[in-house]
Amino acid sequence: MTSLSDEFASIAEQADVLADQATELDDAGLSRLEEAAKSIGRAWSQSSLGYQANVYYKHFSTPPAGHIFSREWGLLGMFQGSVGEWERHSADEVVAIIHSRAGDVDLEPVRQASEAIRTAAKELIEKARSAGARVPLPYDAYLTERLEGLARIALPSVRTLQRSMMNVPQGNVPVRDMQAYEGGWQVAGHQLVLGEMAYIRSPYQVAVDLAEACRAIAAHLEAKDSSVGPLLVQTGSKVFIGHGGGSKEYLALGVWLADEGLEWEVFDRVPAAGLSTKERLSEMLNRAQIAFLLMTAEDEASDGSVRARENVVHEVGLFQGRLGFTKAIVLLEEGCSEFSNILGLGQIRFPRGNIRGAFDEIRQVLRREGVLP
Incomplete structure (x- = not known):
């Protein structure tokens, strides 16, 4: 096995150790928070425009059939688009209700643990990229694909994860609710919670992805070296x-x-x-x-x-x-x-x-x- 394949294999093993620590999250109350946020999310207006991002059905219950929220009209008039008992909240209020429903989980210990894994995962990503930069040219198709995949592995920010959950339509959208329009695109309260939960879990998942990528590269480099080994005897002058x-x-x-x-x-x-x-x-x-x-x-x-x-x-x-x-x-x-x-x-x-x-x-x-x- 070459030093490079050894290096990738070592990184994969270290990443496995980080990923295995995700089991500690199971008893940390994250699942309860996620379930509470998803439950409230079922009452959501489905609009990320301004104040509409924090409009939910009455009592945060699932809207009955036929009760829909209109992004175009918002809460301007219940007879001109939105149907049903929709209520406006603040993001902080929604977040507080979710935490209350989940039993007021203390997230500080799990946040600290996640940040420690994040720091370690970031170091391993840098090591893997450094090793990838030293892989000899030319690359075959498989190695090219794997190295490109390695380059895409990154630790997302909490804001990126939260904003990825927004419902932002493509193209032009008719809007008569100027108050919502002036507020721009916003993250809903339940999405703030779900985004943070995803952020806490993300370094563990990134470690899984990193281990898989490095293990595949290590195995390929080892096999490649074995297949061309006899050609490495150099007698030129x-x-x-x-x-x-x-x-x-x-x-x-x-x-x-x-x-x-x-x-x-x-x-x-x-x-x-x-x-x-x-x-x-x-x-x-x-x-x-x-x-x-x-x-x-x-x-x-x-x-x-x-x-x-x-x-x-x-x-x-x-x-x-x-x-x-x-x-x-x-x-x-x-x-x-x-x-x-x-x-x-x-x-x-x-x-x-x-x-x-x-x-x-x-x-x-x-x-x-x-x-x-």
Whole structure:
């Protein structure tokens, strides 16, 4: 098992420990509060517009058949839309009634416990994202899907959860109740309670999702490594230089390597008649003992940033996957934007247009890896 798959597996185990603590919520009175809030919610006007958000049927009872609330007319006139005995309340009043019906549950202990889990889950999410940024390119379809899923895992705020329960229609809505219209969209009292209950439970559920995602990634990385393991034996003798084509810095690097007594090659240095791009790259992967991937600022993006050519980014993934982190070194020119997965890769930065400024560091790497004495 690789260190990365180990890391994901460890995060999954830690997330499992957090998720298992959700059983402590069962006896904390949350279910009673949720049931009380849902019961009152059945009396709701179904409108989130202004004061209408806290209009409920009389005595918070379920409206009889045919008794409906009109968002358009509100409480302006019971003969022009709304039918039945609808009553206006404040959000605080509704929240207080829900708590009373649930037996005035003391939420402070469970809030503190949830915040502790939230803090721990946040740390694990950051660890998982860091590990994800270090997964070698290129990704297969399954790994891409799993890493994208990992990126979407987040801890929601209580406000986000509460507002997600609002009933906000799409498009234009006719409204004659100007008082409600001027109040804007609001969260109903029972939704405030349900949102807080969801917030208290959320870090435990996020821990479940995180454990599942990391466990799947760990298993896939382990299986992937096992399937390509025999190919990782590297017997090449050349230094590969990856470059974008628009900069001649690679030539200066090649001349310097030759002066050091090393053979070097680039993708387009030797005619590849009769060979496909895939075959040519495979040949160079087999011959390389170390690779320097020169990322120079060549392509301008729509946001104004300047990036390396896509072929260099592709070569980073290929040679990192074959040679490992320590022998696939990114040479990043000043002013060139980093790609998303560069975190965790071996990299040397150099001034714009002056690769010679990195020669000392490159020599140290070559000695460290046994390429130079």
